[in-house]
Amino acid sequence: MYNREYGYDLWMRYRPISDNNLALRYQGLIGKLCTMSQNETVAIAVKELKIAYHGFFSADLSFTEDLSKASLVVGRVSDLPDEISGQIEWSEKGNLLSQAFAIKNLDYQGRKILVIAGQSSIALLYGVFHFLRLVQTHEPLDQLNVVSMPKTALRMLNHWDNLDLSIERGYAGASIFDWHRLPGYLHPRYEDYARAQASLGINVITINNVNANPISLTTKYIIKLKALADFFRAYGIKIFLSIRFSGPMEIGGLKTNDPLDAGVRDWWKKKAEEFYHYIPDFGGYLVKANSEGQPGPMDYNRSHSDGANMLAQSLEPFGGIVIWRAFVYDHKIDEDRAKQPYNEFKPLDGQFLPNVIVQVKNGPVDFQPREPFHPLFGAMPKTNLAMEFQITQEYLGLATHLVYLAPLFKEVLDADTYSQGPGSSVGKVIDGSLENKSLTCMAAVANVGTDLNWCGHHFAQANWYAFGRLAWDHQLDSREIALEWIKMTFGHNTTMVMTMAQLMMESREISVNYRTPLGLHHIMGRGHHYGPGPWVTGGRADWTSPYYHRADESGLGFDRSVTGSNGAAQYFKPWSDIFGNKQSCPESLLLWFHHVSWDHKMKSGRTLWEELCYKYDEGVKGVESMVKQWETLGPYVDESRFNEVRSLMAMQLREAIWFKDSCLLYFQKFAKRPWPEGMVEPQGKIEEFESHEDFFVPGIPNPFAAKLVE
Numbered sequence: 001m002y003n004r005e006y007g008y009d010l011w012m013r014y015r016p017i018s019d020n021n022l023a024l025r026y027q028g029l030i031g032k033l034c035t036m037s038q039n040e041t042v043a044i045a046v047k048e049l050k051i052a053y054h055g056f057f058s059a060d061l062s063f064t065e066d067l068s069k070a071s072l073v074v075g076r077v078s079d080l081p082d083e084i085s086g087q088i089e090w091s092e093k094g095n096l097l098s099q100a101f102a103i104k105n106l107d108y109q110g111r112k113i114l115v116i117a118g119q120s121s122i123a124l125l126y127g128v129f130h131f132l133r134l135v136q137t138h139e140p141l142d143q144l145n146v147v148s149m150p151k152t153a154l155r156m157l158n159h160w161d162n163l164d165l166s167i168e169r170g171y172a173g174a175s176i177f178d179w180h181r182l183p184g185y186l187h188p189r190y191e192d193y194a195r196a197q198a199s200l201g202i203n204v205i206t207i208n209n210v211n212a213n214p215i216s217l218t219t220k221y222i223i224k225l226k227a228l229a230d231f232f233r234a235y236g237i238k239i240f241l242s243i244r245f246s247g248p249m250e251i252g253g254l255k256t257n258d259p260l261d262a263g264v265r266d267w268w269k270k271k272a273e274e275f276y277h278y279i280p281d282f283g284g285y286l287v288k289a290n291s292e293g294q295p296g297p298m299d300y301n302r303s304h305s306d307g308a309n310m311l312a313q314s315l316e317p318f319g320g321i322v323i324w325r326a327f328v329y330d331h332k333i334d335e336d337r338a339k340q341p342y343n344e345f346k347p348l349d350g351q352f353l354p355n356v357i358v359q360v361k362n363g364p365v366d367f368q369p370r371e372p373f374h375p376l377f378g379a380m381p382k383t384n385l386a387m388e389f390q391i392t393q394e395y396l397g398l399a400t401h402l403v404y405l406a407p408l409f410k411e412v413l414d415a416d417t418y419s420q421g422p423g424s425s426v427g428k429v430i431d432g433s434l435e436n437k438s439l440t441c442m443a444a445v446a447n448v449g450t451d452l453n454w455c456g457h458h459f460a461q462a463n464w465y466a467f468g469r470l471a472w473d474h475q476l477d478s479r480e481i482a483l484e485w486i487k488m489t490f491g492h493n494t495t496m497v498m499t500m501a502q503l504m505m506e507s508r509e510i511s512v513n514y515r516t517p518l519g520l521h522h523i524m525g526r527g528h529h530y531g532p533g534p535w536v537t538g539g540r541a542d543w544t545s546p547y548y549h550r551a552d553e554s555g556l557g558f559d560r561s562v563t564g565s566n567g568a569a570q571y572f573k574p575w576s577d578i579f580g581n582k583q584s585c586p587e588s589l590l591l592w593f594h595h596v597s598w599d600h601k602m603k604s605g606r607t608l609w610e611e612l613c614y615k616y617d618e619g620v621k622g623v624e625s626m627v628k629q630w631e632t633l634g635p636y637v638d639e640s641r642f643n644e645v646r647s648l649m650a651m652q653l654r655e656a657i658w659f660k661d662s663c664l665l666y667f668q669k670f671a672k673r674p675w676p677e678g679m680v681e682p683q684g685k686i687e688e689f690e691s692h693e694d695f696f697v698p699g700i701p702n703p704f705a706a707k708l709v710e
């Protein structure tokens, strides 16, 4: 058989356990399965055990209906005999207990058995996947006493997939959601996608772009959606739909979309009835309104809460939820873009209905390589707030660069907002523990497509994985997650595991250094956002780069202190003071909050100009070291994945140099200072960099294509 590794298996890569002793021990422990509950979801869990068992041991899992002969027992806790269930302590309590599972070795009638129990069938499925993770990572299986439940209620992927199979900011092929052939044809990929999601405990997906097409609100498309919902249900996955606020006019033929208009309200009410008629457990809507040209309530001088609440009321009788995005900004408003979401949303705290969640991006601008945490976290204690991360690497190298995102996610989740004094972390806002919320949600923009390996880059799979693990428990450690993922996806050789982990852990800081060090942001290529573009000007100011970097002869950076936009004041103390003051502001965010003179002394003793040069240089050197480290892995990684990653890394290095050279040559025009000693000097001509154009970059309909045709 041709055994090439395509990466299609993701982390569910159940390869033979080569250590014979370990394999024998494991087989003894789990070789005979007794299933205590029966339904579709439990059948999925059992099927997974079968597939995995066969993969690990090249043998078939055997089954017994006789509990006294079983070595592995799986079931919902309510279906287990008291003698077994009584031995499990569900130490964790809370409103998410129904999603909790336990994995425990215990004595049953004088024999040792291993039990996987779930508070519900879905929880059992989560338990089985967790158990398989323990096997895949070669954990000892004879002293287990695991009880786990998620910290957030909705663990969500937002697909920005269009109905025509294209994906906004998608770099891994086309959409996996094959609308044209729905409802009749269910692509086999749906099953593997659902397995992957369930293996992480992801329980909600929005399957279409937030820049939504109103067609998805028609009956024809609701029926297509139903086919997907019916399929995903047994995996514990609920579907949300991104809706276009102007549906009443565009689909319903109404004269207005005003959320306070009786006809509009009635239209949405009937739409909700229709959704729930076809999909009784439909999740609800995700809404991008009054942002980047999308219609919304403000077109009628109504507020975000008027719009969200109108939809929420229509969904409420059915238990539906509205997720309303706080990613709003408008170039017609004469205000720092980074301040606009807070300005618009903070005054509405307390005005959203209980079934509304406001979804806030991790930072105040837009998924940049590094942003401070969003000032809305902690600032809306009376509103359900969801986190929105971006897994797809719009600003981090598309599907070409190896950038492990868990450290970025954790940096934000662990940040202390101080909203209620020390210890008020963003993670605690999101999991509801700080403000006593139960409708909690962590979402991320997906990086999934029809590529053989799903994500375009083998290591981009780790970002999907890490998001899922952190959505379950934001206190997990980035490195631990990386180690798990590597072992599950690549194998166990210690040199390989350690090298890959190091490479992954360093990759995010390296990419910040060669893209946007010291708090720079939004200096990428126009439209497609690929490659450097600090020189991008023309058109609306907030889509140009100088708006953000403000380079001039005196210095560099956006002044968000009192002398500038005072964006720092949107944070709680002490952050407002720390960020607001050049001396105390962390250097990693210095140019985010301050316009700093080229000769400003940095902590290293260098000037800002020198430090900027060194940071870019460090970024490139970092990628060089990644390349070298990868080269050492040839003996341990299968040929196919080794070569793919190797070629992508060579591209990453070329592009890192491109960023460094072009950005530094550009900034030198303002700084007018020589290259500091010890760095590798940038090569090339700034005019050439500035006139460089890229065509057909994936992720957007290419504006330059039209230009060429003209």
Ligand code: GCW
Binding pocket: 160, 168, 169, 210, 211, 288, 292, 327, 366, 367, 394
């Ligand atoms: O980052 C920006 C992207 C847009 C996206 C928008 C958003 C879906 O460039 O493509 O639109 O964010 O989050 O709505």
